[in-house]
Amino acid sequence: MPSCKAASGFEQAIAVMRPYRALLFDVFGTVVDWFGSVSAELRASGLALDPVAFTQAWRRGYGPAMQQVRSGELPWTNIDGLHRRILDGLLAENGLVPGRDLSEAQAADLNRAWHRLAPWPDSVDGITRLKRRFVVAPLSNGNVSLLVDLARHGGLPWDAIFSAELFGHYKPDPETYLGACRLLGLQPAQVLMVAAHPSDLRGAAAAGLATAYVPRPAEQGPGGMMEPWTAGEFDLVAHDFIDLASQLGA
């Protein structure tokens, strides 16, 4: 805020509307379209599998795999490693044997489809607008190198990269949200978590962060379901990042 002149009524109203200093973004599904990108790569792979069902099953394996890490059943394993474990299981279920039906190099490359996910159409423009007024960074369970690759692939103009990998905990563990706030030198209430997933936002709210819900109804592909939520549960609800930028005066 200017220190040497009085703020106008409009500026004051905007300042009240945006007490935040930084916005943290969930990435898979919130910023990027994993379903569209991964299913397209599977379709192009020439492998004898159903791209839609395979993509959905791959993603469904992700929560339980992270839970195995969160519970201590598995030692710390980054998302690349978890994606590969799930991929190998799904290939086997489909009767596809690495070394026979596809090369190890092809399997490794397929696993890196998660490094090449396309942003939603509003993501780059919305984050670019928000960056004018706020620090913008991902806070994702994806590992750092995956998030760097996604940013370079999609042109996401992040100020920093925050990942569960930095904290040795996966969201929604509080260590992730509080760790990002600490690295930013901010109080949790100065930080707005942006996500398409109510469960993620509830974890952020429990750690003291503000929350913005941006539903992405197409996230899961055909027949996909959305997590239930309650009106008034989150500080902000926006239908995309352009709308979020407008609501925040950015």
Added chain:
Amino acid sequence: MPSCKAASGFEQAIAVMRPYRALLFDVFGTVVDWFGSVSAELRASGLALDPVAFTQAWRRGYGPAMQQVRSGELPWTNIDGLHRRILDGLLAENGLVPGRDLSEAQAADLNRAWHRLAPWPDSVDGITRLKRRFVVAPLSNGNVSLLVDLARHGGLPWDAIFSAELFGHYKPDPETYLGACRLLGLQPAQVLMVAAHPSDLRGAAAAGLATAYVPRPAEQGPGGMMEPWTAGEFDLVAHDFIDLASQLGA
């Protein structure tokens, strides 16, 4: 490299010239001009002190303060905290008492001069060119929020922010260089450390990274000295980041 067509001789030559995937940059003195920026803020502060000598003494306190952390004499303290310890000592030496000669808010703001350092004239253009071909990130002893502020202040287009703070060790401890390589998912030999300080590059080389020396003779201000080095000691020597980009075919 393209997999489906033969590389031309020129492409092969460039590939040999740049086996690196990522470039890590020292920041204070290498990317930004701390002397020019801090001395200008001190000059503008109206405080009764010699801006040149005060700036140089502030920076001279930095190495010993980090050494106190590295040796365990001090618990982990980020650079904001170390800068403030040194500032308070220097203010006292100059007979300036916070609360009497300057407000606590002014002292805190002065300490944040290190968040507002201007890039060298070639920094933004050079890093922007290098980013086309390589992942580019700082690897600095500065804390994360300081590095984010510097990037936003100067328009530095980093892909990620790597700080000693993430590793609980200051450079030249090997944990810093190896930690950044691990987060990038790269072998140390795939990563080029860029710095104006031979001691930093020697730490990187000891950890297995490649090294690029970019001397910044004006770094220390009037009468400033440069660390000695030996011809042939580093993998690359460039006179600025534009020259570095050209040498790396970026």
